[in-house]
Amino acid sequence: MEAGVAARDRTAVVIVAAGRGTRAGDGLPKQWRDLAGVPVLARSVAAFRGFARVIVVLHPEDMAPGLSLFQGRVVLVAGGATRDESVRNALETLDGSGLTHVLIHDGARPLVSDRVIDGVLAALDGAPGAAPALAVTDSLWRGENARVLGTHPRDGLFRAQTPQGFDLSAILAAHRSHPGGATDDVAVAQAAGLDVAITEGEEENIKITWPEDFIRAERLLGKDGARMDIRLGNGYDVHAFCEGDHVMLCGVRVPHDRGLLGHSDADVGMHALTDAIYGALAEGDIGRHFPPSDPQWKGAASEIFLAHAAELLRAKGYRLSNADVTLICERPKIGPHAVAMAAELARILGVAPDRVSVKATTSERLGFTGREEGIASIATVALVSA
Numbered sequence: 001m002e003a004g005v006a007a008r009d010r011t012a013v014v015i016v017a018a019g020r021g022t023r024a025g026d027g028l029p030k031q032w033r034d035l036a037g038v039p040v041l042a043r044s045v046a047a048f049r050g051f052a053r054v055i056v057v058l059h060p061e062d063m064a065p066g067l068s069l070f071q072g073r074v075v076l077v078a079g080g081a082t083r084d085e086s087v088r089n090a091l092e093t094l095d096g097s098g099l100t101h102v103l104i105h106d107g108a109r110p111l112v113s114d115r116v117i118d119g120v121l122a123a124l125d126g127a128p129g130a131a132p133a134l135a136v137t138d139s140l141w142r143g144e145n146a147r148v149l150g151t152h153p154r155d156g157l158f159r160a161q162t163p164q165g166f167d168l169s170a171i172l173a174a175h176r177s178h179p180g181g182a183t184d185d186v187a188v189a190q191a192a193g194l195d196v197a198i199t200e201g202e203e204e205n206i207k208i209t210w211p212e213d214f215i216r217a218e219r220l221l222g223k224d225g226a227r228m229d230i231r232l233g234n235g236y237d238v239h240a241f242c243e244g245d246h247v248m249l250c251g252v253r254v255p256h257d258r259g260l261l262g263h264s265d266a267d268v269g270m271h272a273l274t275d276a277i278y279g280a281l282a283e284g285d286i287g288r289h290f291p292p293s294d295p296q297w298k299g300a301a302s303e304i305f306l307a308h309a310a311e312l313l314r315a316k317g318y319r320l321s322n323a324d325v326t327l328i329c330e331r332p333k334i335g336p337h338a339v340a341m342a343a344e345l346a347r348i349l350g351v352a353p354d355r356v357s358v359k360a361t362t363s364e365r366l367g368f369t370g371r372e373e374g375i376a377s378i379a380t381v382a383l384v385s386a
């Protein structure tokens, strides 16, 4: 499905999430709420892989959480007072980009499938606009005060979904000349006389609006085994002993007659765990995200690294199922601190303590750990697509 005019590498995606709607309950706008452990908006973004550019339009007050969630992997644009204005702000940033097409998607539709997206891209071969929809199959009534006043023919009626795809310059021109007040971009395209093809939508491509929509969406995620993706990662780290009176291990300060040598706080257990998460995500290692050549990480608390990896796994649509960390040393004794260490790691990761294990072993006085020259650590994590 990649050969068409609107190939992913020439197409931008605009994800509109500037609303402050709290109808879905919980006080937080729905796109920021967790759906099976991952923010709705992160799921909506994760559905669009391989596109030339992904722009997320946020309420101006949401720019800081947006930066923290996406860490520069998408372009953030501040929305306007209305939906039209928000979309137009994003489209204006694409003027002169050389891209040919754009898909405009509602940030509250996190379950959009490759099939729906590919259908829109394919239809853009034959029309300047294309959008998914479902034919109305239920009977339609007019009513008032819980009484039926009459029926309405359903022939030729469709329920519109997103992403709505367009020739980029055509939809930009249409937005520039539109007076405002459109409920979606097909309405803007129609006002400009653009031909819009109807492609196949899916019942599962729901727009989360009400509290019960979260329950329905979680059920849809749960029953669809094909969406489940399990990723394992491992990490290994070593730090040498040096002069000192304590070591930092898994976020716990343990008194000792030596310290650990390192650029940061030399928390060997936390480093192994952080690398295991980066490894599961195929995102390199700590050194790539926090270069040791950068003086700002000198003496840094390793919590920064682990918290970053935890944010990244959530932003990429995963949740941590479990983590297992082994510390390898003769001394200090780890056992008395193991529960506190697991609890601290769980706190930073934002998971229940029973999902994190910290244990220790000696190397029977063999090798560098046996000679008490340093401490080694290995860690394993399992991430599950959420």
Ligand code: MG
Residues within 6 Å of the ligand: 237, 238, 239, 262, 266, 267, 268, 271
């Ligand atoms: Mg290290």
